Amino acid sequence: MKTKLRRGLASSLLGLAVLAGCSTNPITGRSQLVGLVSESEAIQGSAQAYQQMMADLDKKQKIEKSGDKDSARARKTHEISDRLIAQAIKFRPDSASWRWEVQVINDPKTVNAFCMAGGKMAIYTGMWEQLKATDDELAQVMGHEISHALLDHTRERMSVARSTSLGVSLLGAVAGIGSAGGQAMDAAAQLAVTLPNSRESEAEADAVGIQLAAHAGYDPKSAVTLWEKMAKVGGGGPMEFLSTHPAPENRAAKLKELGAKLEPVYLAAKASPPAAHRYVNVPAVPLGGVKPSPAAKN
Numbered sequence: 186m187k188t189k190l191r192r193g194l195a196s197s198l199l200g201l202a203v204l205a206g207c208s209t210n211p212i213t214g215r216s217q218l219v220g221l222v223s224e225s226e227a228i229q230g231s232a233q234a235y236q237q238m239m240a241d242l243d244k245k246q247k248i249e250k251s252g253d254k255d256s257a258r259a260r261k262t263h264e265i266s267d268r269l270i271a272q273a274i275k276f277r278p279d280s281a282s283w284r285w286e287v288q289v290i291n292d293p294k295t296v297n298a299f300c301m302a303g304g305k306m307a308i309y310t311g312m313w314e315q316l317k318a319t320d321d322e323l324a325q326v327m328g329h330e331i332s333h334a335l336l337d338h339t340r341e342r343m344s345v346a347r348s349t350s351l352g353v354s355l356l357g358a359v360a361g362i363g364s365a366g367g368q369a370m371d372a373a374a375q376l377a378v379t380l381p382n383s384r385e386s387e388a389e390a391d392a393v394g395i396q397l398a399a400h401a402g403y404d405p406k407s408a409v410t411l412w413e414k415m416a417k418v419g420g421g422g423p424m425e426f427l428s429t430h431p432a433p434e435n436r437a438a439k440l441k442e443l444g445a446k447l448e449p450v451y452l453a454a455k456a457s458p459p460a461a462h463r464y465v466n467v468p469a470v471p472l473g474g475v476k477p478s479p480a481a482k483n
Contacts, residue, residue: 266287325398
């Protein structure tokens with residue numbers, strides 16, 4: 186009887202914690218479970234995972250750098266990312282303080298890209314080698330990924346994972362195995378950084394990403410051609426991007442509809458492109474130092 190009461194209490198406490206952790210996203214208006222992980226925790230955890238991943242790839246000479254002889258893809262990626270980030274900051278002003286980073290990973294067989302909390306990004310060379318992606322299509326990919334960070338999707342996945350682990354922790358406490366639950370919570374939060382997004386999150390990133398790209402002067406029609414290429418390449422076997430980015434049948438139709446509405450925005454931005462500003466891979470400012478010029482080149 187006491188065990189049932191304890192389990193009931195644990196379940197109630199978990200329910201209250203989840204409710205307390207929900208908040209409305211100011212961009213989408215959707216209620217999200219994000220409060221179980223702080224913004225700083227999500228950014229710090231993402232930064233640590235990113236730096237470890239990039240360090241490992243750098244040792245294997247898998248990172249294309251802007252100073253390399255074959256650096257055209259890295260330079261183009263920096264340019265596209267900078268233009269998108271300038272628009273992202275208008276959607277979410279606090280993202281101006283993020284330490285934005287983007288790397289090109291030399292892996293011709295992998296068609297994938299990502300953006301973690303705090304603006305930690307990467308794109309694989311399979312986007313060029315397998316898809317023959319245009320600049321406009323690359324902008325759609327990166328705009329989509331940046332939107333995941335803007336919309337707190339990493340933090341949301343971490344909170345969902347932590348809510349599950351919190352249940353384990355509470356049930357473990359009533360069963361007398363306390364610390365195991367806490368360890369499970371930490372492990373789940375770390376795992377959430379690499380988990381795929383839900384279809385709902387993907388739809389949100391589609392809608393915001395195509396807007397970012399249009400305002401940055403990239404053709405919204407390319408969102409449709411990108412997914413058409415994805416479908417053709419993915420038809421021959423599993424593709425990393427499609428495995429982590431659910432692609433319902435109506436996705437291209439929805440993007441086509443959104444793109445038509447954004448055509449005037451794109452044409453205006455293309456006719457009068459915004460001034461260039463460097464956001465990605467900016468060196469840390471030393472204590473008492475001076476920030477690099479906004480016009481600095483990658």
